[in-house]
Amino acid sequence: METPTPKPPLTLYLAAPRGFCAGVDRAIKIVEMALEKWGAPVYVRHEIVHNKYVVDDLREKGAVFVEELEECPDDRPVIFSAHGVPKAVPAEAAKREMIYVDATCPLVSKVHIEAARHHENGLQMIMIGHAGHPETVGTMGQLPEGEVLLVETVADVAGVEVRDPDKLAFVTQTTLSIDDTVDIVTALRARFPNIVGPHKEDICYATTNRQEAVKAAAPHCEAMLVVGAPNSSNSKRLVEVARKAGCSYSQLVQRAADIDWRSLEGVRSVGITAGASAPEALIDEVIDSFRARYDTTVELVETAQEDVEFKVPRVLRIPA
Known part of the structure; x- marks a missing residue:
């Protein structure tokens, strides 16, 4: 009788917070x-x-x-x-x-209220967001046509045509990359010194917390898997954040069946997180798939606790 081949060792670094907000x-x-x-x-x-x-x-x-x-x-x-x-x-x-x-x-509604208030004060809005994303469409649709101008990148800031450079305010989509948004805001303030920003960051606490947890886990990992949907903005940003934090192999997977095991051959440390609309059941499914293939140790990388x-x-x- 053949002795079963021992499973290779693997450490899973589980980011927290992750998943549902x-x-x-x-x-x-x-x-x-x-x-x-x-x-x-x-x-x-x-x-x-x-x-x-x-x-x-x-x-x-x-x-x-x-x-x-x-x-x-x-x-x-x-x-x-x-x-x-x-x-x-x-x-x-x-x-x-x-x-x-x-x-x-409610955190998206807060941005809507902010945009309406600025409009009442005679300011034209600039929205930092992704064209066509339902949240961007919804926020831009709070005000009359032409009252909200969209910028997606630092390069867009140079080309935006405004009515009055001294009567501007900006809002952002709540699910953006914190670091990318900082660069766009810096460019906006450089071009329009009098632009009015939000009292408090528009990017929501959950997006911020999930990105910070990924930044903390990434240095320990040879690969990072983000459980989330391909049309989920905050999930796609987590992949980008992991890559920027030094985890060059970072992939979005909808569920365990999507994992490319061949790409993970020889890897001994993998980070796992999930976008804000991914249920814990899908994260458990991914962990179970690793346990079936590896002698798995799970370590929690927690950067915040949420009770909202x-x-x-x-x-x-x-x-x-």
């Missing part, structure tokens, strides 16, 4: 509570959060995901995703007398 937790809870209150189907405009596993699970429970409000019937509740929506969307839902619940993350919780809207807390 309070805004994602709240958004998922909103869909589940809406299904409990009104029964299926409940319509959701856009993916509630950017994670296929989460969306598929809610779909099985009776959520119907659509891209636009026009795809929803008037007589069923509709939920707006955690990323936020342009002002025109709830206005149209109200006009159609629909029941709607806004699952916009956001209340769900009142309409879901009162009986039907």
Whole structure:
């Protein structure tokens, strides 16, 4: 009888915080509570959060995901995703007398309020964000056309055409790379010295915490895996942050089946983290896959503890 080949040793550095943030937790809870209150189907405009596993699970429970409000019937509740929506969307839902619940993350809503306040004060807005991302579309859609100008890179700052360089303010998408954003803000302040910035950083606490944990884990790792969806901005930023922190092999995986094991041959230390919309079940699945192949030791790299919780809207807390 052959002796089984011993598994090679491997240390997994598990970044913390990782995975679900309070805004994602709240958004998922909103869909589940809406299904409990009104029964299926409940319509959701856009993916509630950017994670296929989460969306598929809610779909099985009776959520119907659509891209636009026009795809929803008037007589069923509709939920707006955690990323936020342009002002025109709830206005149209109200006009159609629909029941709607806004699952916009409160930290995104804070940016919306900020933009509206600056607009009332006669300032034109510059938004640092990614074109086409639902959060950027939602924030830009809070103000009339032309009132919010988008910049994605330091290079964009030089070409942006403003109405009055002395009457400007800026906001940012909440899921950006902290370091990249600092460079863009520096360029904005150099070109427009009187530009008004947020009282407090727009990039949310969860994005910041997950990036800091990756920076702390990366120096220990030969490879870094980020569990998250390819359309998740904060997950993609974690891959970039890990590479910049010295972990040249950093990859985004949706789940364990996506791991490229051949690329990890000979590696003895791997970092694992997850974007803010990735559930812990997917992280456990990845760890189990490593345990099946390696003699695995798990070490926690914790840089912060989170206890933030956001209340769900009142309409879901009162009986039907």
